[in-house]
Amino acid sequence: MEKIAAADNLNNNGEIQETINYYKTATTEDLCKRAASLCETIHGKDIILRGLIEFTNYCDQDCLYCGIRKSNSNAVRYRIDEDEIIKTVATGYNAGLRTFVLQGGEDSFYTSDKICRILEQIKKITEYNASVTLSIGVKSREDYKRFKEAGADRYLIRFETSDPKLYQKIKVNSSFERRITAIRDIRELGYEAGSGYMTGLPGETEEIRINNALLCKELDLDMVGVGPFIPSNNTPLAASPQMPLEHTIRATALLRLLLPKAHIPATTAAGTVDPLGREKMVKAGANVLMPNITPVELKKHYLIYSGKICLDENGSAIINDLALRMASIDRKITFSRGTALRFL
Numbered sequence: 001m002e003k004i005a006a007a008d009n010l011n012n013n014g015e016i017q018e019t020i021n022y023y024k025t026a027t028t029e030d031l032c033k034r035a036a037s038l039c040e041t042i043h044g045k046d047i048i049l050r051g052l053i054e055f056t057n058y059c060d061q062d063c064l065y066c067g068i069r070k071s072n073s074n075a076v077r078y079r080i081d082e083d084e085i086i087k088t089v090a091t092g093y094n095a096g097l098r099t100f101v102l103q104g105g106e107d108s109f110y111t112s113d114k115i116c117r118i119l120e121q122i123k124k125i126t127e128y129n130a131s132v133t134l135s136i137g138v139k140s141r142e143d144y145k146r147f148k149e150a151g152a153d154r155y156l157i158r159f160e161t162s163d164p165k166l167y168q169k170i171k172v173n174s175s176f177e178r179r180i181t182a183i184r185d186i187r188e189l190g191y192e193a194g195s196g197y198m199t200g201l202p203g204e205t206e207e208i209r210i211n212n213a214l215l216c217k218e219l220d221l222d223m224v225g226v227g228p229f230i231p232s233n234n235t236p237l238a239a240s241p242q243m244p245l246e247h248t249i250r251a252t253a254l255l256r257l258l259l260p261k262a263h264i265p266a267t268t269a270a271g272t273v274d275p276l277g278r279e280k281m282v283k284a285g286a287n288v289l290m291p292n293i294t295p296v297e298l299k300k301h302y303l304i305y306s307g308k309i310c311l312d313e314n315g316s317a318i319i320n321d322l323a324l325r326m327a328s329i330d331r332k333i334t335f336s337r338g339t340a341l342r343f344l
């Protein structure tokens with residue numbers, strides 16, 4: 001367990017090892033209780049909202065698990081133009097949202113100049129009252145620097161799995177080292193840094209799952225997104241089994257215990273495999289929700305996995321639904337920017 005040793009150096013009081021030992025032996029119910037209670041101590045009962053805009057589903061990558069991979073000729077491709085992106089943000093801003101996540105495939109159509117222009121306009125129309133997160137994959141350090149200067153506050157780039165061999169299998173022609181370097185670059189450049197992974201990938205072991213969480217700890221992430229791998233039609237992994245959501249629930253609790261201050265979303269993927277998946281994640285220590293505010297006529301085409309929920313509802317209907325869901329488990333949605341605690 002090389003990773004455990006590495007993580008111990010960061011926190012040389014053995015606390016990490018103790019947490020792992022607890023995770024290994026605790027029932028899911030106990031694990032979640034402990035994590036939820038720690039979450040409440042630090043973040044209260046507030047659940048932070050981030051408006052997600054999936055602005056392009058063109059992608060140069062060919063990840064085996066992903067429905068918008070380059071080789072999926074069945075995917076209906078779309079791009080949202082700059083004006084429409086700004087309009088979508090404005091609608092969300094008027095509905096109260098104060099964080100926007102621009103997510104897309106790795107699409108070279110959106111040059112760095114275009115991305116910078118979009119960032120500048122978003123900052124302007126939201127009167128510098130909203131945080132902007134980019135989630136557009138691996139770029140050069142120079143590009144990350146430019147995006148930051150143009151107004152990006154945060155960057156999300158999941159490492160997907162901490163196991164280099166598994167990574168190489170599922171992300172063909174992509175370098176694990178390069179991706180980890182990108183995450184470190186982002187953090188060094190002053191972004192609020194987010195990463196994460198899927199649980200239940202074919203070939204994943206419990207040891208890999210533990211190392212996934214330890215890698216998040218080692219990277220000292222501000223935000224960690226985790227969700228179940230869902231076999232996606234028209235991909236090489238379409239026939240892979242759907243592993244139990246419990247892996248994601250346990251991962252959420254472990255992440256909360258290792259990274260008490262992190263912002264952890266209850267993901268749409270969890271809500272897809274189980275109607276109460278997001279509620280279960282919140283009860284395991286998640287404190288963020290990401291309503292999908294992509295224009296309704298397009299969101300059905302951002303099919304990274306099959307069966308995705310919330311495809312027929314607009315942003316405000318989704319926010320209303322989330323408010324009710326959170327109230328039912330004694331939580332309250334908040335429209336605050338939800339800045340990483342490290343920056344406050």
Ligand code: 5AD
Nearest residue numbers: 065066158228229230232269304305
């Ligand atoms: N199942 C679950 N999550 C997926 N993602 C991509 N494809 C799938 C899938 N088939 C996740 C990846 C990516 C994020 C945007 O969506 O973790 O980083």
